[in-house]
Amino acid sequence: MRAAVLKGPGLLVLDDLPDPECPKGGALIRIKACSICGTDVKMLEAGHRDLAYPRVLGHEMAGIIVEIDGNSTTQEGDLAQVWPGIACGQCRQCRRGDDHRCQEIGILGFSRDGGLAQMLALPPQSLERGLNLLPRELDPSLAALAEPLACCLNGQERSQVSEGDSVLILGGGPIGCLHALLAEMRGAERIIVAERLDSRIQAIRDNTSAQVLQVKESLPLQKALASEIDVPEVDVILTATPEAEISRALVRLLSPGGRLCVFSGPRPENHMQLMDLKPIHYRELTLTGAYGCSSRHNREALSLLGSGAIDADWIITLRASLSEIHDAFAYSGQRRGLKSVICM
Ligand SMILES: [Zn+2]
Ligand SMILES: [Zn+2]
Structure with missing residues (x-):
């Protein structure tokens, strides 16, 4: 598969990687859209506390479930948006609903490979809280904005x-x-x-x-x-x-x-x-x-976009293909428009 891999500071490479296999108890997603975040640009320029190299970037994504190994409210063939947190579900923070503060949190696109690739392997921890069925007719590129909107929701709840x-x-x-x-x-x-x-x-x-x-x-x-x-x-x-x-x-x-x-x-x-x-x-x-969002914030944000309560379509000012990844990063980094989304 094609993937945008950050190999080190300043070194973003469009690479051919072996297709991932469906993790035991997890799911395999064919990515339809993954938007570029200010944090992705920061990672490229200066690294990040939670980043480990080499890394397929991308934590704002939606795609089609091509394989699923376990119980979920979603099924193969469904369009889904992915919450990028990988939370244990057991610790005190997880139990009280603050799973973005999980003691053992992993994050897709930070500590695990993310969505700026044709395929995404979703670990078993993500099956229950990380896979969100797309509201009908919601464009996947718009669904990709659920994660940044959810982070804003977290910030506005905190304040x-x-x-x-x-x-x-x-x-x-x-x-x-x-x-x-x-x-x-x-x-x-x-x-x-x-x-x-x-x-x-x-x-x-x-x-x-x-x-x-x-x-x-x-x-x-x-x-x-x-x-x-x-x-x-x-x-x-x-x-x-x-x-x-x-x-x-x-x-x-x-x-x-x-x-x-x-x-x-x-x-x-x-x-x-x-x-x-x-x-x-x-x-x-x-x-x-505020840092990131819980899986609850993510679900709420997706439904706000799905119902039209939040009309964010105008915020997407560039839709590009994965082969245009460097242009899309430059577009975001130079603040030429607003949001850029890689569509596949
Ligand atoms: Zn982000
Ligand atoms: Zn936890």
Whole structure:
């Protein structure tokens, strides 16, 4: 089979690998669509904590089940979307439904081969919680967005985005756009997306109810918010770009009871920010983080896409073939459009 293999830092190779066999108790999937995530680009450029080389990348995928060895609600011939977590199902975190925090978690496309290949071997642990039947008529490339949407759902649950909230999203890439759609669905009253690029700003204006704040070097975010949007403070801040700097000035934008969610992994130079604990105490602020999504988040996200409650089709701005993998990575890495999806 053809597969996009990351062999080392900066070395992504389109390779011919032997077709995988159906794992005992697992399943074999013929991939139909796998979208490229900011994390894939980060892995190519700089590696990742949970990555082991060589690795077939891809953790946002959907395909046809060609073989299944065990009990599942899905069957051979079904179109399914795959939750990339491989969780034990036994540990304390798994038992209480937080299977993305499993003590022994593996992740397809990180620690096991993922979906940027013609075939995917799904381990037995994934049969029960990792295989999700596609809602009827849902395009597999759209179903591939269930995983990133599920990660946003996790982030918005962690930061309790709810009715009447004002929400500031830092970054208007594919993740920022999904956050905006989701916050709207959850009843947020005011949604502001801070973004630099004109093309992305236009897409957000055309497709969401969010206000857009154009980020400029010359004008600090705090000043821009006050002068251009007339919002002195917000209830929730979500970081949707690794460039977001979590500073005291950013924390000062939170209204009493406000929540800050470190959603995007910050750049190393932004890892160690000193916190001022005073506003956390006096203004009852919450600082939280989100990494990945549970299998429940994944199922919910897929049904939001299937029902049309979240219309994310406009976020896919490039559909490419596996042989165009390098172009698709460049497209995502250079932020030319929004989301790129490899279709097979
Ligand atoms: Zn991702
Ligand atoms: Zn577990």
